[in-house]
Each structure stands twice: as C-alpha cells, then as structure tokens.
Amino acid sequence: MTNALQPSEFEVQDIMINMGPQHPATHGVFRMVLQVDGEIVKDLIPHIGYMHRGAEKLSETMDFRQGIGFMDRTEYLAQFNAELGYVMAVEKLMDIEVPERAQWIRMILCELNRLSSHFMFTGAFGTDAGVFGTSFTYAFRWREEILDLFEEITGDRLMYAYFRPGGLAWEVTDNFEARVRQVLELSKQGIKDIDGLVTNNEIFKARTQGVGVLTKEQAIDWGTTGPVLRASGVQMDIRRDEPYLFYDQVEFDIPIGQNGDVYDRWCLRMEEMRQSVRIVEQCLTKLQPGPIQPERMPRMLRTPPGEVYIRTEAPRGEFGIYMVSKGGNRPHRLKVRSSCFANLQSLRDMSIGQYVADAVLALGSMDIVLCEVDR
Amino acid sequence: MKGILKSMATTLSTFARKPVTREYPETHKELPERDRAFPVLLWDKEAHEPFCTGCHACERACPVECMTVLMKDNPAHKSVGGESGRRKIIDKFWIDYGRCMRCNICVEVCNFDAITMNNTWEGHEKSVYDRADLVQDLPMLLSEHRSGELKPWVNE
Ligand code: SF4
Ligand code: SF4
Numbered sequence: 001m002t003n004a005l006q007p008s009e010f011e012v013q014d015i016m017i018n019m020g021p022q023h024p025a026t027h028g029v030f031r032m033v034l035q036v037d038g039e040i041v042k043d044l045i046p047h048i049g050y051m052h053r054g055a056e057k058l059s060e061t062m063d064f065r066q067g068i069g070f071m072d073r074t075e076y077l078a079q080f081n082a083e084l085g086y087v088m089a090v091e092k093l094m095d096i097e098v099p100e101r102a103q104w105i106r107m108i109l110c111e112l113n114r115l116s117s118h119f120m121f122t123g124a125f126g127t128d129a130g131v132f133g134t135s136f137t138y139a140f141r142w143r144e145e146i147l148d149l150f151e152e153i154t155g156d157r158l159m160y161a162y163f164r165p166g167g168l169a170w171e172v173t174d175n176f177e178a179r180v181r182q183v184l185e186l187s188k189q190g191i192k193d194i195d196g197l198v199t200n201n202e203i204f205k206a207r208t209q210g211v212g213v214l215t216k217e218q219a220i221d222w223g224t225t226g227p228v229l230r231a232s233g234v235q236m237d238i239r240r241d242e243p244y245l246f247y248d249q250v251e252f253d254i255p256i257g258q259n260g261d262v263y264d265r266w267c268l269r270m271e272e273m274r275q276s277v278r279i280v281e282q283c284l285t286k287l288q289p290g291p292i293q294p295e296r297m298p299r300m301l302r303t304p305p306g307e308v309y310i311r312t313e314a315p316r317g318e319f320g321i322y323m324v325s326k327g328g329n330r331p332h333r334l335k336v337r338s339s340c341f342a343n344l345q346s347l348r349d350m351s352i353g354q355y356v357a358d359a360v361l362a363l364g365s366m367d368i369v370l371c372e373v374d375r
Numbered sequence: 376m377k378g379i380l381k382s383m384a385t386t387l388s389t390f391a392r393k394p395v396t397r398e399y400p401e402t403h404k405e406l407p408e409r410d411r412a413f414p415v416l417l418w419d420k421e422a423h424e425p426f427c428t429g430c431h432a433c434e435r436a437c438p439v440e441c442m443t444v445l446m447k448d449n450p451a452h453k454s455v456g457g458e459s460g461r462r463k464i465i466d467k468f469w470i471d472y473g474r475c476m477r478c479n480i481c482v483e484v485c486n487f488d489a490i491t492m493n494n495t496w497e498g499h500e501k502s503v504y505d506r507a508d509l510v511q512d513l514p515m516l517l518s519e520h521r522s523g524e525l526k527p528w529v530n531e
Contacts, residue, residue: 066438069478134386141395155411155492161478169479173409196385200378 014042017356021050025128025360028370032347032359039355044348048341051374059334064090064165064301067331072159074336075372077120080106080113081314082372083163085321085336088244089310090165093303093325100246101290102167107245108180108283109153109162111276112146115187117315118269118276119143121367122194125266128364129207131198138197142190149183165301167293177284184277191273199270208263212350212362215260222346225339226317228366231268232260238313250282262365269367302329316340316367336375340368403496412498413472414481414490415525416465416516422458424451425517426489427465433481433490441474442481443467468516472501473509493519 020031029050035043055074059067068083075082084106091098119139126135147157153172154160162169173179198204214224219232229236237254239247255271257264307324320337343366351359397404417426429446447466451457481490492498497519503509519525 062438065480065483066436066478069438069476069480073476138389144395152407152409155407155409155479155494156477159477169483193385193389197382201382202376202378205378 012037021047026363026370027124027368030363030368030370030373032363034356034359036356039357041351041354041356041359044351044359046344046347048344048370048373051370053375055375056334056336060331063329064303064331067334068163069159069161072161073371074375075314075319075369076158077117077369078113078315078319079158079160080109080163081312081319083160084110084245085310085312085314085319086323087163087165088312089308089321089323090301090303092308092310093306093323094165094298094301096166096297097294098167099291099294101288102292103245104283104287105168105172105176105292106163107247107250108280108287109150110245111280111283112149112180112183114276114315115273116143116146116150117367118273119146119187119190119194121269121315122198122266125364125367126198128360129204131204135194135198138193139190142187142193145183145186145190149179152179164293166297167291171292177287180280180284184280187273187277191270191277195270199267205263208261208266208361208365210259210261210263211354211358212262212365213260214346214350218346218349219260222349223342224317224346225342226313226315227265227268227272228317228343228346230255231257231264233257238311238318242311244310244312246283246286247279249286250279252279262361265365300329303327311337314339316369316372317343336372338372338375340366340370341373344368344373406494406496406499408494410494410498411477411479411492412495413475413477413493413501413511414470414516415493415498415519416468416513417489417491418517418521422451422461424449424459424461425465425513426487427468427485428461428463428487428489429465429468430463430486432484432486436480436484438478438480439474439476441471443469465513468513469510470516471510473506491520491525494525495519 014035014037017034017036018031019034020026021029031047033045033047034041055070059070062070068086071082071086072079119142123136123139150160151157154162214232216232216234219229219234233256235254235256240254252275255268257268303325305325305327309320309322311318311320317339318337319339322335322337323331324333326332347363350362419426429444431444434442434444445467446463449459449461449464451459452462453460479492482492501509
C-alpha cells in the first residue's frame with residue numbers, strides 16, 4: 001500500500017508549550033514559553049515575576065537594622081553574601097571601620113555559604129540531569145553539616161540576620177575554629193563523594209557535554225557573571241579583581257571552563273568548592289581574638305546623604321547593592337543587582353536549537369534562585 | 376565504564392556509613408543554645424512579675440509590626456505598698472507568630488532584658504489550624520520561661 005500523504009502536504013507548525021510556573025524542573029516559580037518543532041526548541045520566552053515581593057521598595061521603609069533580615073530573604077541560598085552586600089553599603093555610607101576579626105569571620109561564613117550553596121546546586125542539578133534523588137540526598141547530607149554550624153553560631157538555619165553594620169551581631173561560639181575545621185573535613189568528603197558519584201560518570205558526561213553552550217562573546221554580551229561567565233572561559237572574579245574583605249590576603253585559584261557547556265559549569269563549581277575550602281583554611285590561620293564591633297558605634301544608624309554601589313562575588317555571580325541615602329536612618333532607594341537575573345537572560349541563547357530536556361539542563365546549570373531574580 | 380564503576384563504588388561505600396536521618400516526630404535533633412525560634416517574655420522569679428515594663432521599644436523596632444504592647448502602672452510598686460521596683464509594668468502583650476520573621480531585633484533593643492528568643496522545640500513546632508491561634512498573649516508568652524524550659528543563652 002502506498003502512502004497517500006506525501007510529507008510536503010503536511011503543514012508544519014511549531015507548537016507553543018508552557019513550562020512552569022509550577023514545574024519541578026524550573027527551580028521555583030519560573031515560567032518559560034517554548035516554541036518547539038517536535039523536540040527541538042525554536043524559541044524560548046522566559047517569564048519572571050511570580051515571586052516578586054517588592055523587597056527593594058520594602059527596604060525603603062526599613063531602617064538599616066531591619067533591612068538585614070530582608071536581604072536574607074532576597075537570596076535564600078547565599079544569605080551571608082546578601083547580608084554582606086547590604087551591611088557593606090551601610091558601612092561605606094557611614095564610613096565605619098570594621099574590626100579585623102569581624103572581617104575574617106565574615107569571610108569564613110561567606111565562603112562556607114558558598115560551599116553550602118554549591119552543594120545545593122549539585123543536588124538540584126543532578127535531579128535535572130536524571131540522577132534523580134541520589135545526588136540530592138548525597139549533597140544535602142553534607143550541606144546539612146554546614147547549616148548545623150550556621151545554626152550554632154547565628155541561631156537560625158537559613159535566615160541568619162547575623163551581620164550588622166560595623167561587624168557582627170554577637171561573638172561566634174567558643175569552639176568555632178574546631179567546628180569549622182570539622183565541617184571542612186566533612187565537606188571535603190562530600191566533594192569527593194559527589195565527584196566520584198557524578199563528575200566522571202560516562203552517562204552524566206554524555207548527557208551534559210555540549211549541551212547549553214554559551215560562547216565567551218554571548219556570555220559577556222548578556223552580562224552574565226559568576227560561574228556561568230567563568231565556565232565560558234572569562235576569568236573574572238570580583239574577589240580577585242576588586243577585593244573586598246580580606247580576599248587580597250588569601251590565595252585561591254579562579255577556575256575557568258573551556259567550552260561553556262553545562263558540564264563545564266558543573267566542573268567549575270566543583271572546583272570552586274575546593275577553592276572555598278582552601279580559603280576558609282587560610283582564614284582560620286589568620287583569625288585573631290579581638291573585638292567584633294568598632295569601639296565607637298553610634299546607637300542609631302544614620303547615614304549622611306550619598307550613594308554607593310557595592311559589588312560582591314556571591315555564589316551565583318555579582319551581587320550588587322546600590323544604595324542611595326538622603327540622610328536619616330533608612331535608604332532612600334535600594335537596588336539589588338541580582339546575579340541570577342542577568343544570568344537568566346542568557347537562557348534563550350543556551351537553549352535554542354536544543355532538545356526541550358536540554359533547556360531544563362541549561363536552566364538548572366545556571367543555579368538560579370527565583371527569589372533573587374524577582375526580589 | 377571506569378566512571379560508572381567509580382560511581383557504583385561511591386554508592387556502595389555509603390552503605391558502611393551510619394545514617395544521618397532521624398525519625399522526625401519521634402526523635403528531635405538537639406537544638407543549639409542560641410537557637411532562635413519565636414520571641415517569648417521572661418519572668419522575674421524574684422519579684423514574681425514579668426521583667427517587661429511595656430516600654431514599646433520592641434514594638435517600634437519590629438520590622439513587621441507584629442507586636443502590640445500595652446503598659447499599666449504596677450499595682451505592686453513600692454509607692455502603693457507593694458515590693459516591686461518597677462513603676463510601670465506590662466499590661467497586655469500580643470505577638471503574632473504568623474508574622475514574626477524571627478529577626479532578633481526585639482531582643483536587641485530591649486533595655487530590660489525582658490524578651491528572648493525561644494530555644495526549645497516548643498518554640499519551633501507551632502502548627503495550628505487557624506491563623507488567629509498564632510497570636511500569643513501575655514500568659515502564653517511568659518509560660519515558657521516560668522516553667523523553666525528555656526536553655527540559658529549568652530544573650531539572655
Ligand atoms: S519586651 Fe522589652 S522592649 Fe519590649 S516592651 Fe517589654 S521592656 Fe520594652
Ligand atoms: S523577632 Fe523580629 S519580627 Fe519577631 S517580634 Fe521580634 S522584632 Fe518582630
């Protein structure tokens with residue numbers, strides 16, 4: 001029997017499919033409209049804003065102490081880094097000198113936070129890539145150790161509210177150094193585990209190599225920062241380029257990727273975790289007893305009029321705080337430069353021409369936090 | 376192939392480890408002393424009254440405005456024949472735990488060390504069927520410390 005229909009008689013039409021906002025692979029409430037031709041993504045339109053809470057506007061009504069808690073909620077996987085940006089902006093406006101010990105502790109906590117955030121990435125990304133629950137349970141086991149340490153110090157597992165303009169809210173626990181060392185050992189074990197489980201696995205490699213490629217030029221054009229940019233081969237890290245805290249006094253390498261694909265982003269983050277361990281180890285040797293708040297700290301936090309922009313290297317890229325003050329005890333305007341927001345723009349370039357399942361991988365490899373994108 | 380075998384070996388090696396999970400509702404992880412659950416008021420065991428004088432400092436500093444404080448003249452003050460040194464004392468106190476974001480600011484601003492963050496499991500496990508039940512009044516807020524359940528903490 002001959003086929004009555006010849007292929008040319010079909011009218012080929014692209015289908016629009018809606019992915020999200022409540023989709024387990026979109027890491028929160030993120031919606032993308034995919035224009036697909038069969039399995040191939042022809043176009044991708046990201047829709048954000050489902051998690052918009054007006055954090056920037058809300059911060060204008062909060063004084064400088066109250067605003068810290070909201071920064072935690074802006075970036076709920078790298079809370080210390082977010083708090084750091086905020087308090088550094090206030091410190092710069094008020095011209096406060098932060099004691100050394102407070103700076104070192106901040107640095108330790110920020111790097112441990114980077115570790116915990118990257119552990120989260122390894123877990124979530126493994127799920128995207130089809131390792132399913134295994135990577136999640138492996139990663140969370142080790143992330144939990146870090147969170148336990150944070151809980152002992154700050155009293156909360158996620159919303160720390162621990163940094164204050166001028167230093168820290170209270171002294172760390174007595175066994176802080178021993179505990180950090182212990183957690184580092186466990187984290188090393190964790191990195192080894194996940195590395196062994198996933199990184200060199202041929203199935204994982206076959207799934208991720210050459211997927212979601214972002215070239216160097218595209219990465220720069222879209223203003224991506226952090227691991228996404230570095231995986232595309234641009235060596236840019238604010239910790240080295242514009243050192244804040246004491247990053248100029250520690251040694252660390254900045255890994256870069258070759259191909260800018262999803263696999264590179266994975267490997268890069270694994271390497272970054274090792275570097276974080278290295279940084280924390282160096283910080284511990286330099287930690288001296290001393291005050292954690294400047295001696296003469298005003299009781300009321302009031303800034304002179306002015307504006308500052310503070311950039312810090314958060315686990316997901318450049319986290320910037322632009323703060324305008326007209327005097328008084330609260331910011332006149334606060335703008336959060338979200339790293340994920342900029343990174344997310346490159347999603348379209350990463351996904352076009354790939355399978356739908358690969359778009360999910362590309363999204364996962366950016367390690368987005370929707371809360372930070374929408375603020 | 377080598378990579379897959381290595382993955383298998385990693386998985387196998389975890390069989391030898393002790394489990395880290397807990398049977399949650401039955402067994403609780405021990406909470407660190409500094410743990411911050413929800414704010415509770417402290418009870419002055421010597422004067423038999425709350426430390427809180429109802430000064431409104433915490434109410435004003437709270438970022439989410441979840442506290443309501445009413446003050447009254449202390450009926451047990453020395454001037455009226457009592458023994459207490461507090462001229463003013465708390466009359467009514469409500470904290471809406473549904474709104475509280477556990478930021479610790481109220482503890483920091485209190486000049487009378489009258490409020491602290493709960494660090495027991497009682498403070499964490501506040502599930503109710505009605506949101507209105509999350510609003511705690513003065514006896515509720517004082518009960519934790521009166522019964523001596525709180526663990527001491529440096530900031531207290
Ligand atoms: S808890 Fe402290 S700050 Fe709040 S009303 Fe009572 S005494 Fe004042
Ligand atoms: S902890 Fe913060 S949000 Fe909760 S009652 Fe105290 S000041 Fe208000």
